[in-house]
Amino acid sequence: MIRFTVNGAQVETDLEPDTPLLWFLRDTMKLTGTKYGCGIAQCGACTVHLDGFATRSCQMQIGDLEGAEVTTIEQQGTPEAPGPVQRAWIEHQVAQCGYCQSGQIMAAAALLAEVPDPDDTQIDDALSGNLCRCGTYPRIRAAVHRAAELMREEGQ
């Protein structure tokens, strides 16, 4: 039995230890905000936080998660009460198809936790592993800056 937390809730599972966290989240926990895009850590659509750090959940096997804290896009906020990064994304209307945006937001949130006021280079460095086929990059940059502002205003 493997035990860890997902969005603060304790989970335990006896699935094969090599099951990727991505598929555990999507198929077992029904947390479908985390997306499958490539399966080889090339697109970032599956980005979650593992003990606070942005991690590609397709590469993380659940057998290695004993005692870990996993948080997903669902923990950032809800449609009724979106979190600051999500509000910045809404304000700038970043999404087109939106499929990559959970991963983009999780990567941005991890960056902002470390660097409260990132410049463009820091944003580029942190988010360039997150592929957006629709090309929303200019809005992603603007929204990260806006999220930083919102978080400062709210003292988060």
Add this chain to the structure above:
Amino acid sequence: MSRAGKITRRALLFGTVAVAGGVALGYYVVQHPHDNPLEPGLEPGEATLNPYVLIDAEGVTIITPRTDMGQGAHSILAAMVAEELDLAWSDIKVSDGPPSAAYYNAKVAAEALPFAATDDGFLARNARAFGGSMAKVLGLQVTGGSTTVPDGFDRMRMAGAAARQMLIDAAAEETGVARADLGTRDGHVVTPDGKAIAYADLAQQAAGVAPPDEVALKSPDRWRYLGQPMERLDIVAKSTGTQVYGIDIDLSDMLYATVRTNPRRGGVVRGYEAGKAGKMPGVQMVVPVTGGAGVIADSTWRAMRAAQEIDFDWGEAPYPADSAQMWTQLEASFTESLQDSRFRDDGDVEAALAQASDGGLEAQYRVPYLAHAPLEPMNATARLKDGRLDIWASTQIPMYVMATAKRLTGLEEEHIHLHNQYAGGSFGRRLEDDFIAGAIEVAMAAEGRPVKMTWTREEDMSHDFPRPMAVSRARGVVGNGQVAAFDLSLASPSVSQSQGGRVNQPMPGPDVMIVAGAWDQPFAIPDYRVTGYRAQPMVPVSSWRSVGASGNGFMHDCFLDELIHAAGADPLQERLRLCDDPLSRGVLEAVGEMSGWSGPDLGDGRGRGVAFTLSFGVAAAEVVEVSQTDNGLRIDKVFVAVEVGRVLDPVNFDNQVKGAVIWGLGHAMNCELTYQDGMTEQRNFDSYQGMRLYQAPHIEVRALENGDTLRGIGEPPVPPAAPALANAIFAATGQRIRELPLNRQVSFA
């Protein structure tokens, strides 16, 4: 976003309308000749006023029958209805509705005709109208060709206006107040004494009212949504991880599956050994499907893992086995018997070339196969139970999916229910239904339970119907500092033939897409010829964002740039001198102004290129600035101007244009599908990169609204991106690159 507010023909037309206070249009266009597809499925308490308006106790649901693939189709179509029906934005609900011929796309067929967008003649106008009526008869409910906005503009507004009229009629009957004294506000009919009656309370009665023969539409100066910044209806869901895509469908008792078929597209499966796969944890069944096999398991991961353990014996590819052989075959296509079209033949190109003292300039260009690779891998969920088939999938061609389902299951269409889903991108990929067919076959094997079938990324990329490779031979003459003659011969396999063949729809006549974005460019070059050659079919191909213009724009504009440089002329000024279409001149002038154009050389290893392509009726010009850095070339800035007649959704418009520029640049930089042993060598995003955030330039967008025709913007900014970049690289480095992707010759930072 700035606009050019010039007095134009369009402004005058709309101006007249504004004075009249609305334009009366025949309402028959909304419904005729098809029945309302919502009527058979009405639940108790629901009423429908026309195919686009469904009302229940909760309020109005707007049917937005174009697939939302990220382009914002649902939001803009809903805005058109809501504008006339008078709904509060926060109350708007949308649904794809059922597949139906009533939702035919009148514009998509019209765009495939050999008339230049700048051709306003009698023949061209009538042919376009005929194209639309053909689509109506055939019931082509298709999302594509940048047609959602122009196709929906009148119809959706009329649907909203007609429904509003019927609700007012019902309220007049109900209250005894004269119709003329009733108004509407945010989903209510309002009486002179201020009483507001919700549409929901009038719906049943309104459904019994005769639809109006004519409706008056609001003049644009009274619009409250259209033309204003709107919040996309899906933006909150897409920012909180709660948007449900096809891949997120979750049904009780659901099984999970994946399918593998021959990566040599169209090749057979001679056999397979699935003993090991069948015994793996969670695996329920390994089942044969057309061209391969599917694994059904209790989770997607277990299905995918087991599918990798199947040992397949694949048949040979029905096309040349590797890229080198494909290029050889393609380059042998410039023959009389394969000549497909010569829509442009101005002056006498042969004479001009014969008379040229230096024999003229010659060049060969080529562009590769490209995958659509939307970020959501192809998937579909299906359930066959009690003689009824349900399909949950995202498709641009719902009517064809219905036909495929009927063919596979033998069920009549009334027993097949397609629930179209939000798509995690498409770029043309979902104009094919191969992945849905695979899901249906798997569900038939697991009859009684729903099965969600998801392709791996590797299956997705190796089983695309790519944008075709193309090659061109270009010749030209310059003299007196001007471009004097231009001869372009383009060869590629026909997308129309390939796609038409898969749906048993013959496509007679020349394929305009072989020469799109080249033959119809608005340049008055004295001797000017564009010839299309239909290469033998190779890999099955399909429509990829901007279709034929995607590669032809590169080949046409770059060679024009070569001639201009050879003539010693300025790239922007010579294009302007040659351009004989005022709307097209407008976008060239705009990018000149935006970029502060003063020539291609920016000094210090920096340079800029300008490019122009007219496609889908949209004149698009782009200026790209690049600089050489220690790590390679960097794209610094892009200026883009497009002529669309009128912008209805300015925020999404800006996002679409920037996305299209990044799409065009990213693929030009580093994307290609190459073949070895009949299979793609690229299987995932490690070898098919596209543009990344750190490479994304600053992009400035300007919309011009001088034309009198409303245009769609999803595709037209793509074609000029690659040539503008290649022309900029030439300006910065002196290196003329005639082949995509550009990273075969230069590296990017």
